[in-house]
Amino acid sequence: MQKSVRYNEGHALFLSAVARKEGTKRGYLSKKTAENSRWSEKFFALYQNVLFYFENEQSARPAGIYLLEGCTCERTPAPKVSTTGKEALEKQV
Helix, strand or coil: CCCCCCCHHHHHHHHHHHHHHHCCCCEEEECCCCCCCCEEEEEEEECCEEEEEECCCCCCCCCEEEECCCCCCCCCCCCCCCCCCHHHHHHCC
């Protein structure tokens, strides 16, 4: 049975501040945008089962929150960099 979780803006801001200071993992990851399916680098902070992402490391407010309850992670290899230039790399994406 799935439990519902309620967060208000105050909870989110508090937990994101804790995650930025005490989170299990913090750093940059690539995130695929919904609008044009491009990849952009965002600063992420993991705290317990909540993953916050920010526009950059200095951002005070999270740009988004992922609740990771019941999720699994899988490591994928990085795309190969083409020796023929940027055009070939963009065709892979």
